[in-house]
Amino acid sequence: MTQIPIATGLIGFGLAGSAFHAPLIAATPGLRLAGIASSRPETVAAAWPDARIFADPAALIADPAIALVVIATPNTSHATLARSALAAGKHVVIDKPFVADAADGPALIAAAEAAGRVLSVFHNRRWDSDFRTVSALVQGGALGDVVRCEMHWDRFRPAIKQGWREEPGVASGLLADLGPHLVDQALVLFGLPERVCADVVAQRPDAQVDDAFTLTFHYGVRRVTLAASTLTLAPRPRFALHGTHGHFAIHGLDPQEAVLRAGGRIDDPGFGVQEPSLDGVLTLADGHRRTVPSERGDWRLYYAGMAAAIRDGAPPPVAADDALAGLRLIDAARASAREGRTVRL
Structure with a gap:
C-alpha cells in the first residue's frame, strides 16, 4: 500500500x-x-x-x-x-x-x-562529503587514537555584508552562525569535552559583531580545535586529524550548498560528489601515503530520517538534546573568551 x-x-x-x-x-x-x-x-x-x-x-x-x-x-x-x-x-x-x-x-x-x-x-553538515569521510576514518580506526583534530571554516570577506547576521543582536556574529555546525561535528566525533578555552574577536575594522573565533575542546590529552575566520585568503584544511597511527587532511567545502544556491538540481547524478582534486590524503606512520576518495555528501538523508522518525518511530536524524548541548558549549566558549579563562564543563 x-x-x-x-x-x-x-x-x-x-x-x-x-x-x-x-x-x-x-x-x-x-x-x-x-x-x-x-x-x-x-x-x-x-x-x-x-x-x-x-x-x-x-x-x-x-x-x-x-x-x-x-x-x-x-x-x-x-x-x-x-x-x-x-x-x-x-x-x-x-x-x-x-x-x-x-x-x-x-x-x-x-x-x-x-x-x-x-x-x-x-544540522545538515553531518551529511557533508568531507565530514562523512572523516567520520568513516575515525570510526574505522585508520588513524589510531586521535590526539589532535583541527576543524576550520575560513572565508575572505573584508567587506561587511548587509543583514541581521552582521548586526549586534542575541544570535548574530560568526560564532552563532558557523559555530553550531563545527561544534555539532565535534560532538558527533568525540562527544562532550571536559573543558573549553576560546578566543572570540571582531577583526575587520567596521565589524560590529564577532567575525573570527578559535575554540579548543579538552578531552583528556586530546585537543580539538574549531576555528573560523572572515579574513583568511588561503583557507586552512577543512579537517586535519593527527592520530597514533597517522594523519589525515582534507581541504575545501562540501559542494552541496554551492550547487543549491546556484539553482542546481538535487536529482543530478553528481549531486554531493566532491571534486577528486579535493580528496583528502591519509599518511600513515610507516610512511605509506594515499588519497582517500571522498564519501558522497547528501543532505537529503536528514529529511529521509525525519520521515522515518515521524512514520516509523525511528530516532530523529538530529536529537534536539544534541543541539542544546552544542549551544551550551558555545555559551561556555563565550564565557571563556570574555573572562580569559578555561571553562570546566
Missing part, C-alpha cells in the same frame, strides 16, 4: 528556506512540500506553484492538513515559532541554531515529549 506523503509546511523563504529546505523536502520520498509562509508570495509562487502560500506563520501552523512544520527564519524567532507549532500538535524541524538562547531549549524538548511529536534541528 502506498503511504500518503507527510504534508510539510515551511516557514521562511530566505536563503535557507528557498535554497536548502524547500528543494530537500520536495526531493525526499515520504514528504510533500504542502505550504510555505513568506512575506514574498510572488517569489514563492514562481518557485513552487503547487504549494499553498500563507501570509503569516500562524496561519500555516493552524492548518490541520500540515503535519510537519519547518522553521527557517531568523534565529531570534525560532523558539516562539517552535512553541506554537508544538502546541498545535505539529512535528517540528528548526534550522540551526536550535534557539537563540539555550535557556529556551529544555522547555521545547519537554513540550515535544509531552505532545508525542518529533522535534529536530537541521
